Amino acid sequence: MEAPIFAVCSADPGVAALIGAGIDCRLYSFGEAPEKPVKPYVVWSVINGSPENYLAGRPDSDRFTLQLDVYAATADPVQAVTKALCDAIEPIAYVVRWGATDRDPKTKDCHRSFDVDWIVRR
Template sequence: MFPPIFQVAAADPGVTAVLGTSPVRLFPFGEAPEGVTLPYAVWQLVSGSPENYLAGRPDIDGFTLQIDVYAATGSSARAVGKALRDAIELNAYIVRWGGESRDNETNRYRLSFDVDWLTPR
């Protein structure tokens, strides 16, 4: 019922090289724990729907996710984005490259992109 983004990311050596292993700093619901080590990434479900059929139960769900990377430097944010992209592209479709920005209050760099994921039930 949910896209396996964490399982895919946590199994990828490129992702764990930049986001760690204990824990892998990829958090759901668009929120990270307070005081988490940089860099980290968050994801949230933007939309989704089952693949409905007239003669039976859906066998696949489609999801659109937004992924946001936060880091102390722009190059670190881009390195995490690249690692996540490389892991995700083997399992889903990246459909939007979002913006890059820097938060004035925290001075964290942010990179964003969206993914469409088809998940068999």
């Protein structure tokens, strides 16, 4: 099971205007981003997850916590992409944590981190 983060975000017009759409969307699963991606871009990873277990019967949904990290050369695109992602995600999942807003020490890119809780029906 997997949270539909890519399907939801890559189909959203607001997200597409900033980081691309469909297979060209610069929303990468952890470890899948190219070495020097076009900016802005987003990396996501599952940081927690579990099935909704019951005493009787099989689980009917899975719960995921995803961490999203937005990168760009300057702060304005990071903020714009973060807002577009939240606008796409919040109708069906929950933003549950605002994380670091900083600069990557190696690339000097601006960075914003946030977490999303997603319940996926089986």
